[in-house]
Amino acid sequence: MATTTVKTETFVGKRIRRREDPRLITGTATYVEDIQMPGMHYAMILRSPHAAARIRSINTKPAEAAPGVVCVFTGKDTKGVGVVPCGVAMPDLRVPQHTILATDRVYFVGHPVAVVVARDRYLARDAADLIEVDYEVLPAVADPEKALAKGAPAVHPQWPDNIAFTYHQDGGNIDKAFAEADVVVKQRIVSQRLVPMAMETRGVVAEWRGADRQLNLYTSTQIPHLVRTLVAGMLGLEENRMRVIAPEVGGGFGSKLNVYAEEALMGFVSTRIQKPVKWIESRRENFTCTIHGRGHVDYYEVAAKRDGTILGIKLKLIQDVGAYHQLLTPLIPQLSVLMMPGIYNTQNIRADIVGVFTNCVPTDAYRGAGRPEATHGIERMVDVLAAELKMDPAEIRFKNFVTKDKFPYATATGLMYDSGDYAAPLRKALDLVGYVKLRLEQADLRKQRKYMGIGISTYGEICAIGPSPATPAGGWESATVKIDPTGKVTILTGTCPHGQGEETTFAQIAADELGVGLDDILVIRGDTAVVQYGIGTFGSRATAVGGTAVYYALQDLKAKIKKFGAMLLESDDVTLIGGQVVDNKTGKSTTLQEIARASYRALKLPPNTEPGLIATRFWEPPNFTFPFGAHIVVTDIDGETGQIKIRRYVAVDDCGNILNPLIVDGQVHGGVAQGLGQALWEQAVYDDDGQLTTGELMDYALPRAHLMPWIESHHTCTPSPVNPLGVKGVGEAGTIGCSPAVVNSVVDALAPLGVRHIDMPLTPEKIWKVLAAKH
């Protein structure tokens, strides 16, 4: 023990480089595909080439006789396995039996029909071609509006109308609002199907250890604990006999916030063959068999006064469900309804959702999950209204914002917005982009018949998902912080970071709380045998909910450290600072290492205190958080080709307090890239027969580095009162803010031609057709 002057370095708020990156960028990280085991077998899944067909017969014999093949399983063999779960309960929900392998029918291209297991993956692939399936091809329907039409083929014969669910929500008095309106604008707006396209496709290694009655399941997932609970249930295993490990996960974007047939199927196969088995999804399978996102057709009506005051919003939302419900499918459009009013002060809404079965792969959560669709809708409608009233799109927004004196603000959809100053980011973005000057330039260019547009999107979002009563599986998050006898710190988080950088940000939080260095801290996640039960990473929740659990566990631990420190210092007045406990009276101190050693050696214990330094907290958030921001996009359009060039991209995001600006930049950039993807390039297109015509990266246009504009990323800061860190979440902000800003910009450019709306993606041909039609 010594008297010391304590020097402390803090980490929160600094641009700390991600500690996970060295292993990622040097190719030394361990993904599912990198897992090798003695006796590993390989599975290849035979999938339906048809969108709808009856299976008359399956002959697996030629495949079973093929070299290296151990066995082939079909739907008959897996009848004892539970169905793929839908985690959403709704009154009118129709839930088809989603067996892990097709039995008598197939419902979409890519539907798993049989699995071949071989000693070598090439032999498994060869053998899959030898399985003879006799299909009676049936009429299919791939478009949700066509599926709703009379006489459309029934995706599931027991429900001829193809309606998967309906949902209605009213807020305020919508009829009165529309009756009192000076003006009503209407628009059909499509949010096209997108492929989430994580760089790492899905993959599973299942290892049944018969002697231990233990199934180890390595899977590329965002939710290892939920996968354990649900897959153990499907397989009829006791949950404590199953261990789920999410090794390095190479991106998810919501597509791995799910429980998939293949996870249970590999578990089934491994228990049958008593050997480990590996299945790695091909890119082609990733296109056709991993969930898609979006898939909305929205019919909006907005009622307003002549001065631009929005009185009410009506939405008829047609959600393309696909052939089945995956884990959260029916929930996603409900998130859209929650976000319907955006950040505007209107208390009158009416929403009617109809979920529609189609012969396509199911839709589910994709970055933003319902919120980009809703934001695209309201932000487009505000511009449509502004055009109708000949108002400036910035002015109409300022007029309708919920003002900052109104927080917490109860929305017509039942949310309580935590904090906000919506005008601030818009003012800042307008300044940054030089709005007034740009409008003058635009007027000049219009005289020369040149097309330049300025698009504004002022978005809000629902993050930090969320309070448990409002989530399907509990919305809390867990953390354990423990200090070893030698004083090193380990954080076990129930979240499952897969690119979001919490190995760095959680260490920053702990380093500041304990006064230790980042290198003294290890963050572990993604192993149900190591980490206490947790919910996972999605919905911009990991830092706001999981980080808060870490924060509270640290508070408990600090109290205990101080007790031990006080005992060692024989003081009743101590402070924990800079990794030391200091006697406030004498200035004497003891280090964390000394305290840790003493706590485990336990020669003496403080009153009512157990040995060891460990604390676990399960934090239940009292509310969501509600980040917001303003994105402004300036575009120039080639009048001859329709090609769009983004001249400026200004993003002002308010995500509350920022723990690591470098990581926030990365999240904004990535989100904007995917938002641009939807706005300009990406579309999952099924033809009338239900074949995915954009099923390869040669046809599905992902955003590429060389296509990215320079993103001018800025912030305002309105801390959230919901959690002690004051953070709101930023993982989805870019996707949510981006697409309407781009479309508003292009529509603004073409406004002199009378254009009010264009659906995404804004391909050059679409723009050219608009130009050609108007000239």
Place this chain on the structure above:
Amino acid sequence: MFAQKFEYTAPKTLDEALHLLANGAKPLAGGMSLIPMMKLRLAAPEHLVDLRALKDLNYIREAGGQLHIGATASHYDIESSALLRQKCPLLTETAAAIGDVQVRNLGTIGGSVAHADPAADYPAALQALEAKFVLRSEKSERTLSAADLFVDALTTALQPGEILSEVIVPIDDTRTGTSYLKMAQPASGFAIVGVAARVRQNAGKISFVRIGVTGLSNRAYRATAAEKALEGKTGSAADIQSAAALVARGVDANSDLHASADYRKHLAVVHAARALKTALSRIA
């Protein structure tokens, strides 16, 4: 995405390669198209002969007043060749417009030309350059023009056992200007439409025009009607416009998810006009 079983040979000499090819093996010259097709099992060659291992097919040199490019010169080799930049800038400009960095590092001119993708970039430039192609097999060697080489979509005049060993392009004088312009398909990077223009001016008049078009139809072609329309003119905006208007006339244009036939034709006209204008502006 697992290819069927195949044999792979990386021979040290061209003779060895030609011998293997004469016995049914298929050439691999970068694999930017072939490997994905094999992984999707749209192609299943039993034996691949990797030509990229052959040192004697990778060269770019000047001889006899022409430029000789070995078949396995990568797009990056061509893009970064100082010799080509000086003496055939159309080819470096075209190579730089291909795909992305990874594709340009691995893909070769021979592989691209022999594959004859109707949306590949090189064929437009090679049509405009009136390139010659040396075709070799174990027993023969012959030279074909671009007009004779490109037969149809994914089809050339190459016979089984025969490989494209060399591309020969002319060296233009300083009164010649060139340009390659394309609209890229955003997913694949291939040309929705690409136009290569090569023009020569003499005493204020355009004395020579070559226009190569790719992406529009089943194969790259020379837009001869447009060439003729511009020859002898001064090259005014109106001259260019009326010549460009002819590039797609009578062409059976491709139509797919990325561009309809009408749009492709329109783009061909726009890109032709712009490429001609740029080419003219580059005349020293």
